[in-house]
Amino acid sequence: MSRIGDFLSLEQMRRLGAKSNLVGGLLVLHAWALIAGSMVLFAWWPNPFTFLLGVMVIGGRQLGLAILMHDAAHGLLFADRRLNDRVGSWFCAFPVFTSLTLYRPYHLQHHRFTQQAQDPDLGLSQAFPTSRTSLRRKIVRDLTGQTAFLRRGEQIRRALGPADAPLGVQLGTLWAREKGSLVANLVLFAGLSAAGYWWLYPVMWLLPLATWYQLVSRIRNIAEHAVVPDNDDPLRNTRTTYANLLMRLLVAPYWVNYHLEHHLFLFVPCWRLPQAHRALLEAGRGPSMELKPGYLAVLKAATSGPATNGRGRGERGTQHI
Known part of the structure; x- marks a missing residue:
């Protein structure tokens, strides 16, 4: 098994692992600034172009919030742990109906058993390669809101608890389990309503979350672990x-595309992953790494499988963050 010392010097580890409260705060502010700017542009100049642009930019930044929540799950978003968890929850996870507390142990298990039988995300990569027809069906489901409907339905059913419980008990359980997400979204709705633009919440928040966010989350999942050449090699069981x-801007926010470096160096904040990538290349590791020139190349490799009828392998709506 490879060790971090096989790839980086102690000085490189110290430098790359340095966290920053300032940078973490600026990244969260950047995500929300793009979201707010897209809403303002559409409200000021409503037309099909600003609508589509807003849905794509906001959906991409909603994934960006999930990415920053992912950094918080590793304790990397802020140097201060309390600030890391609070901002990671209230400004990143809850607005997109996710829980940092629930996500952290699940995700760390993924890192511990990457591409092995115990990996909780193994099903996401095992579905590939698939056919282009199968991928087109997935894309249609994502962009028409079907994926979001299935995922949120499953989330609500889990949060309600036992199906035979009284309605009052179920609603109480739902509130206890999802109150962070509900409060965060109520605050967002209230803020837009107070500004006189309540309709931006369904049109420029829920709609991107139900469509573009689902698609780019799927593309991200495919790029990270699908059709990798060696499930046991840390340089080839994931991909950059x-x-x-x-x-x-639209698909791969906050350096999420450097997934190989993230798996190799769990202590490196997302904004330092390009530096980690350069360090590996300068050390001559490039030929041994699983690299793709772009997302189209990844999708081409992921759709090299045979055509399927109906629901093909792995066409479930489950997607990890």
């Missing part, structure tokens, strides 16, 4: 995908 500025 190069992303240009447009892809970083």
Whole structure:
């Protein structure tokens, strides 16, 4: 089994592992600034272009909030642990109906058993390669809200508890389990209502969350572990995908595309992952790493399987963050 010392010097580890409250705060502010800016643009100049742009940018930043929550799950978003967990929950996880507390142990198990039988996310990668027809069906379900409907339905059913419990008990259980997400979204709705634009909440928050966010989450999942060449090699059981500025804006926010480096160096904050990537390349590790030039190349490899009829392998709506 490879050790971190096989890839980085002690000085590199110290430098790359340094956290920053300032940078963490700026990243969260950046995500919300893009979301607010997209809403303002559409409210000021409503037309099909600003609508589509808003849905795509906001959906991409909703994934960005999930990515920053993911960093918080590793204790990397802020140097201060209390600040890390509070901001990671209230400003990143809860607005997109996710729980940092529930996500953390699940995700750490994924890291401990990456691409092994005990990996809770193994089903996401085992479904590939699939056919182009199968992927098109998935994309249609994502962009029409079907994936979101299934996922949120499952989430609500779990939160309600036993199906035979009295309605009052079920609602109380739902509130206890989902109150963070409900409060955060009520605050967002109230803020937009106070500004005189209540309709932006369903149109420019829930709609992107139900459509574009679902699609880019799926693309991210495929890029990270699908059709990797070696499930046992830490340089090849996950992938780094190069992303240009447009892809970083709409599909791969906050350096999520450097997934190989993240798995290799769990102590490195997301904004230092490009530096970790350069360190690996300078050490001559490039030929041994699973790298793709872009997301289209990943999707091409992931759709090299045979055509299927109906629901193909792994067409469940489950997606990890």
